[in-house]
Amino acid sequence: MGTLCNALAVVLGGLLGMVLRGKFPLRVQEALMHTLGLVCVPLGLSMALKGGKFLALLLSLVAGGALGELLQLEGRLEHFSRRLEERLKTGAGTFAPGFLAATLLFCIGPMTIMGSLEDGLGKVPQILYTKSLLDGVASIALAASLGVGVPFSALSILLVQGSITLLARFIAPSISEAFVQEMTATGGILILGIALNLLNLKKIRVANLLPSLGFVAIFIRIL
Numbered sequence: 001m002g003t004l005c006n007a008l009a010v011v012l013g014g015l016l017g018m019v020l021r022g023k024f025p026l027r028v029q030e031a032l033m034h035t036l037g038l039v040c041v042p043l044g045l046s047m048a049l050k051g052g053k054f055l056a057l058l059l060s061l062v063a064g065g066a067l068g069e070l071l072q073l074e075g076r077l078e079h080f081s082r083r084l085e086e087r088l089k090t091g092a093g094t095f096a097p098g099f100l101a102a103t104l105l106f107c108i109g110p111m112t113i114m115g116s117l118e119d120g121l122g123k124v125p126q127i128l129y130t131k132s133l134l135d136g137v138a139s140i141a142l143a144a145s146l147g148v149g150v151p152f153s154a155l156s157i158l159l160v161q162g163s164i165t166l167l168a169r170f171i172a173p174s175i176s177e178a179f180v181q182e183m184t185a186t187g188g189i190l191i192l193g194i195a196l197n198l199l200n201l202k203k204i205r206v207a208n209l210l211p212s213l214g215f216v217a218i219f220i221r222i223l
Contacts, residue, residue: 120168
């Protein structure tokens with residue numbers, strides 16, 4: 001349900017952006033993003049407080065953050081995005097640049113993974129609902145400048161997030177409730193990092209913290 005909501009938000013936002021071409025001021029975009037950043041703060045806090053093992057949460061974030069920094073996950077993702085965008089822009093017309101830029105923006109990131117896992121594990125997909133708002137606003141701005149390819153990126157969202165959600169549902173019976181709680185708490189900290197980025201308060205390399213979600217499974221068994 002969360003992925004369908006996300007895809008619909010991108011389609012509607014993209015269509016609206018095409019209608020509003022040249023009429024969507026940058027200051028309005030910034031105001032909307034700051035508002036969504038404020039919304040992410042209570043969401044992240046409520047998720048972070050669901051954990052019952054603070055030490056496991058702390059160690060998971062420390063270990064995951066260290067591994068992510070060593071692997072330079074965020075830098076690699078950004079480099080991959082730029083390279084792919086540059087290749088597809090060459091002689092690609094007007095459709096491909098918009099489709100690619102939107103696909104990379106909406107399908108590569110912490111909220112994509114955390115939200116799809118949350119949805120697949122049978123929880124209320126709060127992260128994907130929040131992501132739907134973010135992507136909807138972003139798709140308005142993208143479509144206003146890049147055109148018709150942007151709303152079609154909803155197909156990429158259905159494919160990527162739908163696959164992760166189905167995988168999570170498949171493995172859900174073998175996942176303990178303790179793991180779900182601590183993974184939710186860890187994800188909440190990452191959402192707070194995204195909030196800081198949206199509010200332009202501090203640049204947090206959130207993608208480098210993604211390995212923390214895997215370390216949770218280890219530390220809840222040890223502690």
